[in-house]
Amino acid sequence: MRDYYELLGVDRDATLAEIKRAYRKQAKQYHPDLNPGDDEAEKKFKELTAAYEVLSDEDKRNIYDRYGEEGLKGTMGSGSYTGYGDIFEDLFDIFGGFGSQRRRNPNAPVQGSDIQVGLRISFKEAMQGVEKEVKVQREETCHTCHGKKTENPDSVHTCPTCHGSGSVQTVQNSFMGRVVQNMTCPECRGSGKIIDEPCSTCHGSGKEKVKKTIKVNIPKGVDTGSVISLSGQGNEGINNGPPGNLLIFIEVEQDKDFSRRGNDLYIEIPISYSQAVLGDIIKIPTLNGLEEERIPRGTDSGHVITLKGKGAPVLQREGRFGNLYATLKIHVPKNVSNEEEKLLEELLVIQGKDIEKSSKGLLDRIKDFFD
Ligand SMILES: [Zn+2]
Ligand SMILES: [Zn+2]
Structure with a gap:
């Protein structure tokens, strides 16, 4: 048998990738399926495959480099021989898999595509x-x-x-x-x-x-x-x-006012400072129009009102709905009327004393902290 390297047409220091490429190229050319009845091609194909089987395996290649084909004869029977598994996979790659092109009866009904x-x-x-x-x-x-x-x-x-x-x-x-x-x-x-x-x-x-x-x-x-x-x-x-x-x-599409998570809807409702302090009845928009809700005295900004069953309809569950969560946000106006301004300034004076009183404890504690 000829020299394996010569057979595959690669240098003695060829990389595995080069060996693989060379084998594939030649295997395609000499594959018996593509050369029916050509005994020469079949013989060549077998030789190529035998050479590739050795040179693509690092251990076997080392032995071949040192001792030639004779050296390999020992290893073939020693149990280190792994058979044709890898080569079979390589051929599978090259020819698209044996039998993968198998077709059923060409007249069999086939469902149309989606x-x-x-x-x-x-x-x-x-x-x-x-x-x-x-x-x-x-x-x-x-x-x-x-x-x-x-x-x-x-x-x-x-x-x-x-x-x-x-x-x-x-x-x-x-x-x-x-x-x-x-x-x-x-x-x-x-x-x-x-x-x-x-x-x-x-x-x-x-x-x-x-x-x-x-x-x-x-x-x-x-x-x-x-x-x-x-x-x-x-x-x-x-x-x-x-x-x-x-x-x-x-x-x-996203809505300007409602946001959605699953079947629940979320909306922000602006309220005034005085509504938050005094409590009020406010209107909350829902999918079915405005709902009136009472907010208690002393409502904090960020307070959430839950409207059960006023969320999004549950898909294919007639009559079932998620919830609507309305978050109250105290609205701070950028501009106020003269009348509001006057009232707010009065309020400022009164509240200034209130704040001083209620923050006294805090200021004292901080003073202690620095002493
Ligand atoms: Zn045909
Ligand atoms: Zn036609």
């Missing part, structure tokens, strides 16, 4: 539900040939390469044992038929893209990320297989 579209709706629409129209491009049976792929039935004949099965099989006795490969027939691309005069509309695919406008009922309670599936509204199936589905991915 169509996916995005749909943006307003917050209000999400809260109330809405009917929308979506535009899709759907694959349907060609209207010219009715899916027969040709207008002239006499121009269709059985593929001579695969005899109508759509796949070709090669059985090969190689160093790896008996390997059966099923590949899509290259002549008819798996259809089992050859068409001399393909349909002028669909060019022999049997399908055409049709623009459709589809009405869809968006149920109340949807949120960004909700997906609505309309079964049977996707692309048409092959060989009378069922159609795919239409998947609508919902995006809900």
Whole structure:
């Protein structure tokens, strides 16, 4: 046998990557499947594989470098020999996997693929539900040939390469044992038929893209990320297989006032300082209009009022709703009227004394701290 390096066409100090690349390139060229009946090619392929098996393994390569092929004979039987596992995987890479091209009966019904579209709706629409129209491009049976792929039935004949099965099989006795490969027939691309005069509309695919406008009922309670599936509204199936589905991915626009987390809604309500001190009845906007709520005397800024069942509708749970949380924020005006100004200044004088009194304890403590 020739020198392994020479065989693969690499230098003696070639890296593993270089060895791999060289092997793949040559293996493709001499693979028995691509050279049927060529004994020379098969012999060469086996030699290449044997060389690669050694040079791609660091230990075996070391032995080969020092003692040549003779040295390896010992290791083959010693138990360190790992078999063809790695090479099998490499070949798998190169040829796309044995049998992976296997096709079922080319006339078997196949379900059509799904169509996916995005749909943006307003917050209000999400809260109330809405009917929308979506535009899709759907694959349907060609209207010219009715899916027969040709207008002239006499121009269709059985593929001579695969005899109508759509796949070709090669059985090969190689160093790896008996390997059966099923590949899509290259002549008819798996259809089992050859068409001399393909349909002028669909060019022999049997399908055409049709623009459709589809009405869809968006149920109340949807949120960004909700997906609505309309079964049977996707692309048409092959060989009378069922159609795919239409998947609508919902995006809900942000509202100016309400924010949302799941089914709960949040809103900020400004109140005045005097309302916070004296208490009052305030109006809180909800999805169903204004709700009156009493706020007690001495309400703090940041106080949260919970309105049970006034949140977002729960998707597909009729009559169920999340909560609405209204956070009260004391509003500090930037400008005030003359009258307000006068009253506030009076208030300032009175409150100044109050604050002095109530902060006396604090000031004393801090004084102690520095003493
Ligand atoms: Zn064929
Ligand atoms: Zn057609």
